[in-house]
Every structure is written in C-alpha cells, then in structure tokens.
Amino acid sequence: MSEKASDEARSDDTSRLETFADGVMAIAITLLILEVRVPHVEGRGLGAALAHQWPSYAGFVVSFLTIGIIWVNHHHMFKLISRSTHAFLMLNVVFLMTICVLPWPTALVADYVRDPDGRTVATAVYGGVMTSIAVMFNVVWRYAGTNHRLLVPGIADEALAKMNRSYLAGPVVYGSSTLIAFAQPYVSLAIFAGLAVYWLLPGTGPRAEVLTRRS
Amino acid sequence: MSEKASDEARSDDTSRLETFADGVMAIAITLLILEVRVPHVEGRGLGAALAHQWPSYAGFVVSFLTIGIIWVNHHHMFKLISRSTHAFLMLNVVFLMTICVLPWPTALVADYVRDPDGRTVATAVYGGVMTSIAVMFNVVWRYAGTNHRLLVPGIADEALAKMNRSYLAGPVVYGSSTLIAFAQPYVSLAIFAGLAVYWLLPGTGPRAEVLTRRS
Amino acid sequence: MSEKASDEARSDDTSRLETFADGVMAIAITLLILEVRVPHVEGRGLGAALAHQWPSYAGFVVSFLTIGIIWVNHHHMFKLISRSTHAFLMLNVVFLMTICVLPWPTALVADYVRDPDGRTVATAVYGGVMTSIAVMFNVVWRYAGTNHRLLVPGIADEALAKMNRSYLAGPVVYGSSTLIAFAQPYVSLAIFAGLAVYWLLPGTGPRAEVLTRRS
C-alpha cells in the first residue's frame, strides 16, 4: 500500500474518532436528565415538591453546560489535529471515560447538597471527576501537540505554547475548587456553576485566541 | 493558514454541530420510552392496568412527535446555515439542553394528569419546557440570520423576514398554551397534542414556504 | 439559488435522515439490555435465579435481532432512495417511533410470559407493536416508491412491484401472528422468534433479490 493510502487511513482515524467522541458526549449529556426524578406526592404538594428538588435542576444545568463546553473545546482542538495513533485513540477512550462518569456525581451532589455531613464528600467527588476530565483533556492535547506530533501543518510554536498555557487553566481551576470543597462545599459548587456560565459567554477561553490566530 | 483553509474549518463546524445535535435529539427521543412503565399486577388485571396507563402512551406520542418535528425543522434551518462561531455553538448547546429536559415533564404529566390538584402544576411545567424549546429555537435562528451572519449566500431579505415571522409562531403558541394550563390544563394539553399532529401534516409550518422559495 | 444547489440540499436530506434513523435504531437496540435485571437473592440461589430469568434473555435476543434486521432492511431501502420531502421525513419519524416502543413490550412479555392470565395480553401487545413497525416500514417504502417519487433513476417497474409484494410479507406475517396470540400465545411468540432467526440467514427476504437485480 502506498504512503498516500496510509496517510488517508490515518486521517480517517480522526474522523471516526470524532464521530465516536461526539456520540459518547451526546449520550452522556442526555443521560443527565435521568437523574432528575418525578416526585411522588399528593397533588396538592406537587409545586412544593418540585421546588424542593432545585439541586437536581441546578446539577443538571451545570453538568450539561460543562459537557457542552467540553464538546465545543474538543471540537476546536480536533480542527488542529489531522492524524491519529493507537496510543492517541486509547488516550481519547480514557478521556471519554471521565466524561461518562459525570451523571453519577451530579446525582450524588443533588442528593446530598442539603445534608451537612454528606455535602463535603459529595462535592469533593464531583470536583474530583471534573478535575480528572480537565486533566485528561490536557493529556490528549499534549500528546497530539508535543513536537507537532499529530497536528495540521502551519501552527506556530508560540501559538502552541499559548494554547498549552490556556488549556492548563482547567486542571488548575477545577483542582483548586475541589480542594476548597473540603472547607467550603457551597463555595466550591458556586465556582463550578460560575465556570460553566463564564465559559458559555462569547470570547472566553482558549479557542477564541486560536481562531483569531488562524484567520 | 490561508483564508480558504479557515473557511473550510468553519463549514466543518456546521457539519459536526449537526451530527452532535442529531445525536442528542436521537437519544432524547428514544429515552422517552423509559418513562412508560410495565405494570406489576395479577395477570388477570393486566389489560385494565395497561389501559389505565393511557396518559403515559399519549405523553410518549406527543413528546416523540414534537421532538421529531423539531428535528425536521432544525434540519431545514441548517440547510440555510453554512458557518459557525463559538457563540453559535454555545447557543445550540443551550437549545439542546431544553430538548433533553423533555422526558422529565412528560413523565410528570403522565403521573399527575388524573390528579385534580397536581394536574395544573404538571401541565404548566410541561408547557414551560415546550415554550423554552421554542424560544431557544428562535434565538438560534435569529443569531444565525441577523444581517445574514451565518447564512448561505443568496437568501432574499423578504424571505428572511417571512421566516422570522413564521418561526415566531412557536413561542407565541406554546407560551399562550402554557398560560391556559393555569385555568384549563386539559385544554392546554389538547393544544400541545394538536400542534404535534398538525405539524406532522404535509404543507404546514415554515419549511414548506422556504423550500418553495428556494427551488 | 440554482436548481443544482436545491438538488444537493435534497440529497443531503437523505443522508441526514439516515444518520438520524441509524442513531435512533442504535439507541433503541442498546436500551433493550436495561430491561434485563440483576436478581437480588442469596448468593447460593444466584444460578437458579439467573436461569429463572430466561424469558428476559429470550426477549432481549429476539427484539435485538428484529431491530437489527429492520436496520439492515432500512439500509437496503435507502440505497434506492435519493430524495426527500417534508412528508417523507415525517413518515420516517412515525416509523422510528414504532421501533422506539419495542423495549417496553419486550419487558412486558418477559414479565408476564409465565402468568397464564397475563400472557395473552402481553403477547398481543408485543405483536401489535411488531405489526405497526412492519406497517410503517411499508408506508415509508410505498410513499417513496409510488410513481418512483423519491427513487434513484433506473429501477424497473417490475422490480418495484416485486419489492412491494415482498415487503408486504411483514405486516401479513406479524399481523397473523398477533391474532394467533389471542388463542395460543406461545405459538405466537415462537413465530416472532423464528422470524428473527430466519431473516438472519443469508439469502432470505427481499433484499437479496433486489441486490441481484441491481448488479
């Protein structure tokens, strides 16, 4: 088989990987709603019972937006990646695994956020999962970016260094916020919620810079 | 990187966004069946128990058709959109979030439709989710359409204005029907069901006009 | 917009419809496993408890193979279809709805197959859903095939008539088997299982003929 055919096979890799990753993220994001329960009460108390469940809705929204933002970032990252290797596929599998876990600590926090004893542990677990997602995102990116291993041609070294720095913000911010959970779980949860809303805003995060740089 | 490569990257955006949106809508529509329960009764009473569950089936059908119609409309809308931005991706994430919520109020209505006290609240929540889907659909469309920001070339301004008006029907109709729920929940539910069936019919809604205009 | 661009948009229709249909069928087929329970018994009785659950496994296999066969047939059908209309999309949405229902009667039959009173009703419901899938498959096909409305060019009228006849076997066989359920539910279930295995075999069903005819 010619060198060219082999190159085509490698770029196919990226496309099938993107499809698989999109599929997994689409399912993980949709499964979040299964953790929001229908209360079983007398009809008269339904309004109050629904209001009482607000941590479920807040958890749903924060986790949904977070996975949505990860999807958008993954999306931007893969515009810069044109090849794949066995190790890169496997790193992506581990990255996707950390995302798939998210519905579980979301339900955990919703169930224990009002319990003064359980709140700390639940928040720390939620933060730990968030941090591991951010770490794996960086591992995937660093593997692809180091020495331009899997990148499209034409990306300047300084642009790369800038992206490395900005992606690093994720593990640092989520990791710190997880540590805060042990002292002030509500503050920690507020940071997670704030980050989801902040990154939703236009012009935030690493991708804007990269796109500016490219066009 | 050349201007052309950058343009290609942007049109890739749309295609990966469509795939992700299709994935999320396909999952949300399929999860609806998980809310239809298998009754646990003596075999002799199975027929009656199944018949008693009719609100579950009705809710399943109405919500399924509604998501199906949204998918078809999203599909038509994206034929007119050829570019993407970070803000546009994020607006689509929020739009998809409103759709993903739908299995939950569907189960809520099915459980409380026969309860005179809970019926009003459950219907209002269902209507609220439906309205928020319709609002976000318009937000996504307006962001793309304003000043032809992300549109394919060659769409006349008057065609655009016509589409703006016809898409606006969604929030108005669903919003009004949600208000009606506070006085007459059955009427409100009948309107939601009627809209799902009406838009199923050939030649209804905004898309027919648009396609006529294009060919 | 030129005639050509409009044609491309229409063939895009088919491809996004196929992706959406594949997604829905992939999810419906995978959700079937959620109906197979983990028994909660003393460890000593686990083997017996697992064996006792055989109707769940049988139901899973028969429904999985049935959806798999529908996917393959849908796949073959769409090789002959190159255009789409609003009505065609909507008919496909209704067709997909009948498939999405299947996990529910599968669980119903598994729960009631050993109950002499519930068995008949459960089997009739299962058969009714199977029949409605087969009917909608034919509706989708007839809409596309009548007067070659949405077909690729070059299909002979006699080939079309032959396909019409062979696809019609589905509703007839599933409908009859559903009627048999009222007298002999076990016979009816055996027919559903037998059909799933039969259509799995190479050289059965309508598609073989069509492909022979085309090459």
Place this chain on the structure above:
Amino acid sequence: MSEKASDEARSDDTSRLETFADGVMAIAITLLILEVRVPHVEGRGLGAALAHQWPSYAGFVVSFLTIGIIWVNHHHMFKLISRSTHAFLMLNVVFLMTICVLPWPTALVADYVRDPDGRTVATAVYGGVMTSIAVMFNVVWRYAGTNHRLLVPGIADEALAKMNRSYLAGPVVYGSSTLIAFAQPYVSLAIFAGLAVYWLLPGTGPRAEVLTRRS
C-alpha cells in the same frame, strides 16, 4: 445500473455499518455508568458507603476500557474491509448484540463479588459474555478475510495469516479465564482487568503489526 454504481453502493454499506456500530458501542459504553448507584445513607456514612461500592467502580472501568479497546480494534479491522454483504451485516448485528449485553454482567459482578456463593456464577457469566464478544469478533473478521472476500486489495496472504493468529488470542485468553472463574473467581477477574490495562498500552495487540506492515 452500472457495475460502478453497484460498487459504490457496496462501499456505502461499510460506511453506514461503521456509523451504526460506532453508535451502538458509544451507547453501550455510556450506559455502564447507570449501573453505578448513588448510596442512600446518613450523610455521616457517605464516605464509607462510597468506598464500599468499589466493585462498581472497578467493573465500570474494566468494562469501559474493554469496549473502548474493542472499538479501536473494530476501527482498525474496518480499515482493511471495503465491501459488505447481507450476511456480513447480520454477523455484525450479532457481534454488536454481544457487546450490548456487557452492562448487565458488569452490574452482576459488582453486586455479587463479595458474596462467596454468588461470586463464581457472576464471574463465569461475565467471562462468558467477554468470550462471546471475542468469538464474534473473530467470526466477523474471518468472514471478511477468508479468500479476501471483503478486503481492500493489496493485503499479503502471510499478513492475513498473522492477523488471524493474533485475533485468535482473544477467545483463547477470555475463554481460559472464564474456566478459571469456576475455581478462582478473583484470579479470573484480575485477568480481565489486567487485559484491559495491557491492551491500553501502546504497541500491544494485533493492530500495531498490521499498521507497520501497511505503511
């Protein structure tokens, strides 16, 4: 229809099959998290209750990595396959069925691994499902590879024989490990976990060789 059009249709087969298979694997892998429960205890005991659930997490990780590795291998296999037949589609449906089963024995092992009586049966069922996946993977490959039936042109016979041998390792290793479960369930589980980690490492398994050979 010309011979060329027919060939294109066949290669379309492979692409839609890959999409469907990716969808099913993406869903099966994501559903695994639904088997990890949120414990319901007093908040003070939450940490201990979460720690007590470790078999759930271990099962989630091992099954997730295993499906991930199967996806990567399926991916590599399909780079060598360029055509499809009805029988090949059906064999893939059966292969996907064995993968979809996996969330169920994963939950079974997590629930019974600490029960001295149930542990053996649960592990044997888990191993049986793993073995059937490996067997079906080989059946799919052998069907495609025998006499180069569905392969891309240019693969040497000796490369094919080497792949046959290396893919055969799966059923042998998983089958043996399942037999070990009857005597030493913990050893058996350790082998399943070890294989998932081992195949995650770069340079392991059949695909590395094949890719070397191709470029």
